Amino acid sequence: VIAIADTIAVRVYYEDTDAAGIVYHANYLKYAERGRSDMLRSLGIGPRQLREETGVDFAVRRCTIEYLAAARLDDMLSVETRLEKFGVASLDIAHTIARDGEPLARLAILVACIGTDGRARRLPARLRAALAQVSQDPPTIVQKTP
Amino acid sequence: VIAIADTIAVRVYYEDTDAAGIVYHANYLKYAERGRSDMLRSLGIGPRQLREETGVDFAVRRCTIEYLAAARLDDMLSVETRLEKFGVASLDIAHTIARDGEPLARLAILVACIGTDGRARRLPARLRAALAQVSQDPPTIVQKTP
Amino acid sequence: VIAIADTIAVRVYYEDTDAAGIVYHANYLKYAERGRSDMLRSLGIGPRQLREETGVDFAVRRCTIEYLAAARLDDMLSVETRLEKFGVASLDIAHTIARDGEPLARLAILVACIGTDGRARRLPARLRAALAQVSQDPPTIVQKTP
């Protein structure tokens, strides 16, 4: 069981909205990617380090989004990123984008490691180690709750 | 059975790409929306007319994307938009984004009519009429298949 | 003399970059607009309030940008927003976008108040009052420096 979850705050600016007065639907994917990037960074290996030190990028392979309610100009949103599982070359990630606790969008995203040639690569050893580390911790945490 | 399908051409510019050298994943949703907008226009009721004449917008409710291969700078892509079915207040649309006949991404999108208050609305009568018109033509095609 | 200046922090994500590996040039305008929006908010009247309570938006009328050096993926940037002067219906704003104190881009922007019909409007009284308030303070500050 993996239970890594991070939450970031995202402000909605004009750049995010469209003529219908709401956040343009594609931009929720940007918010989610900000959350994933920050989670990687919190594990000690941000997207640029990943590129420059290991020669890989994460590419989105599959994405499902449910839109529940619309975000609007100036809203302050929370973007939760949960690593649900990781494989040899990919990560399953879930995001919930919410405003004042009300979920506005839910995303399920499969990202895969690719090399500069676009082909699949194994997760870099350093990232796997960081993920294995955090995935072993949750039991300890669970035991804390009597 | 509905069988409305339109295909538009989309050029990839720098604005569409990211530091991994490929089209940023969220931008395929923009390409798909260009295809949907142009299909509406070909039915005689573009997005702005829809807004101004009937007071509704189409909002994306659910979206599933599969990414098969990456598009790159300067690529000329085709974006196919197929209306799969329509309900009282929503449309099911499938898109295939391809390069030289090779599919790069497949999208399944549910769009719903909303009013300026964000609440669901019935499809405007004029649009329903246009859709009913084109959906009555396919039976001829279906009869071809014994 | 007006001397209102705010600085916000902006992280560079994949969405901001392009295939040249740097932040896409148009995106510096987005960063600047985030800074302007936050400055308005700090004056007690954010962009959405402005829209909903006074029926006006700020529209950019003129913009000059000098690009000095490129921002890259994962960079943490500072976006400084300085209100240089304000007129009956417009604001002159200067932005400096920097990384670790090194300026990357300088922007001079003229924004004007427009109504929902797109025509010029006077600055809302409430905003003028807030601006007049802060523009009267600097002399005091200047006198502090012997």
Add this chain to the structure above:
Amino acid sequence: VIAIADTIAVRVYYEDTDAAGIVYHANYLKYAERGRSDMLRSLGIGPRQLREETGVDFAVRRCTIEYLAAARLDDMLSVETRLEKFGVASLDIAHTIARDGEPLARLAILVACIGTDGRARRLPARLRAALAQVSQDPPTIVQKTP
């Protein structure tokens, strides 16, 4: 005297607009860049070829935009790109974005050649040759007009 000018057509989609109901100001720079890219392509050396065959990109060094009127959802715009002059390592380009002959925005842009290290480079010989070719042609054209 150089007189290379190309015009492309650009449709305004939801992705381009913002909550004020008009095209977001930064997006005019995207339209202009589409025009520049297509002009390079018409000279036989598109942005990707430039990257892959000569190792350089064009980076925007300075940009001045005047916004005259707003573009709206579904508008069909024309983007004119005029190469005003070229130096050893840079191009001066002017763009006019118009709707039905009415100019909406005027841009003056200085782009410079940079290597993958971000440093200035001379224009690739092949591009200089293409530019010299077209810049020698105008006199002939002028003589055609009695």
